[in-house]
Amino acid sequence: MTADRRRVNGPPSGTRPAVFTADLQSGASATDRAQRQRQPSELRKIFLKTGLIPTASGSSYLEFEPSASLAAARANPKSLIPPSSALKLACTVHGPKPLPRSAAFSPNIVLTTHVKYAPFAARQRKGHIRDSGERDLGVHLETALRGAIIAERWPKSGLDITVTILEAEDDRWWGSAPDSHDASWGMMNVLAGCITAASAAIVDAHIDCLDLVAGGVAALVADESGNSATGTTKLMLDTDPAEHRSILSACVVGYMPARDEITELWLKGDSSKASLEEGDDRSGHDALIDGAVDAARGAHTVLAEAVRESLLRNVGQP
């Protein structure tokens, strides 16, 4: 492959990420793996602020509260390996703007979504060109937002939504070996964050919407307290994948509380075999979706507050 001549390239032979001694000796550090300190239905705090980027029509910045282990590691730094990470992303909205002359006629607003990880966002260095995962996130985000925007109010117009992820969530705890339960669980949290942030940015850009779409994540987690032979699973809201040994299945929704509508649903993993607690006869995926909707309701309260702030700020301006 030829080098990208538009960027400053590193050494042509490539580089290797640093290998820590802690990575090599497995099992020794199992005691200090990140543990969930929250209740199963307790969400992380969300910091959401709009209007930080004045050059855009609308913008927002979202940050999740660091998990207990990360907060402890920050307060008292010992190791260079972070125990977990907290989502940080910036979202900008440009538009509505006229479509280029060459574009075909569209009676509705044309949404374009771009989700890009910063190269330093994840534990592994990301490339500069969007990979398939980032494109996938973009498509999911577009689906979630398209259901909320009143698109026919802006014929022949375009709306660009760009999300830059400065820090992503981990897919699993860094010390655990890859296993069969692995999937890109971190992406689910990132998508939920993208939906909430993009929704705030769209309102900040004064685009008419049916309701605020909020993102929420729930997951079925193999119970770690009991013996694993019984195979009980627990429903957890707003899971940080680094804090759980094995996530069986996870679900992210884009949800509009006022209309009780789901605009985006993404379910990963096998929820069919999950047996929930006693007295809960919902099927696995029903429970997951309900849980994700509950999480989205929680995010919606933050979103509503951020939008109120955005409006108050804009009212003061001429």
Place this chain on the structure above:
Amino acid sequence: MATSAAAPASSSRPALSLPPSQFARLQPHAYLLAHLSPPSTNNQPSIRANGRAPTQFRVTSANAGSLTHTNGSAVVRIGDTAAVCGVRAELLHTEDIASWSVSQATSSNKSPRSADQTEELGEQDDNETIERERAHIEDLNLLVPNLSLSTGCAPGFIPGSAPSSLAQSLSHQILSLLHSTRLVRADDLRIWYQPPSMGPEELERHNDEEQMDVDTAQNDPVEESPREIKAFWVLYIDIMIISLAGNAFDAAWAAVLAALRDTKLPKAWWDVDNETVVCSDSISDARKLSLRGLPVASSFAVFEADAAAGWRAAVIPEAAEMKAQRLARKGGVSERWLLADPDGYEEGLTQERACVVVDKDTDGKVIILKMEKNGGWTIDTEDLQQLVDLSSQRWEEMKRILDEC
């Protein structure tokens, strides 16, 4: 943002009256000119449309070390321009470098230990050390800065496409400034290995890397085989411009500087058994980069009242006379202004740019590290002197901000 003046009472005004924000859009040049040259009847000082004095920089803030997955990171906001920089260190093994053994053989055979000592003693680098530093950092591409504007930072940049020419030029300016200021010491990036002298009793100690490490650090026996470089740290310096409102270079460079000052590299050593470099994750073993100085960039733009005057003088001689008469009427005030730290609106109205990078040594002497001027011919030597003075004032301000973050 353009102005904070109250909207005029539209009812009593003539129909063609415009609120300031619309005037600013329709006649940007006249708008800025009117701000900079207030009528001589009132004693208002010349002020820019954004409310700053011509030589005033925007409010700057910096915050370092907030990103988890980086070796060092920083966020710098200069007014409405915001840059996030993350530094990630990866390893380049010398065995992966195609030309390594050849270049080692041809380069100096001087003991690397003595080179270290001269560096530790102070800034007494001889030419040979400088050349070796340059050879390592520049030829091996150990510093990899990349700036991204595809973050939706301004309407003109399409996200997802290849880097625009502005992004490319900024990346290269940062790279060349990193090289020319020699900010990062090559010695911080080298990972040495001391092969044990192959005596029969020493072979037994091969397994114990800890002990070997102590060896390299402390004793310095004469018969020991020469130390060799096993790997280099490569610093990937990625800058995301989150919000662009003019003067991206100053913000990006300040973010790079703050992130490099925050960068901690783990202790790394060559592990003979695994034939690779391993690192300690303990934060007490990690060390910060020891940067050379604190180069601070300050950018300026020149706003001309009549940008075409110079051309007209060449093409229509009478125009030059008219201009001279007008100047005489105004009392000889030149109709151009040096604007420090131009914002996006001003950048659109100016052609001529200047960028000065200065540092101060311990005695407070100003060292000019870079001086660049392009796009016009109005800045003369006196102006450059003034720019350097302004830049050194800015250096004090930036030093305070960067020390606090």
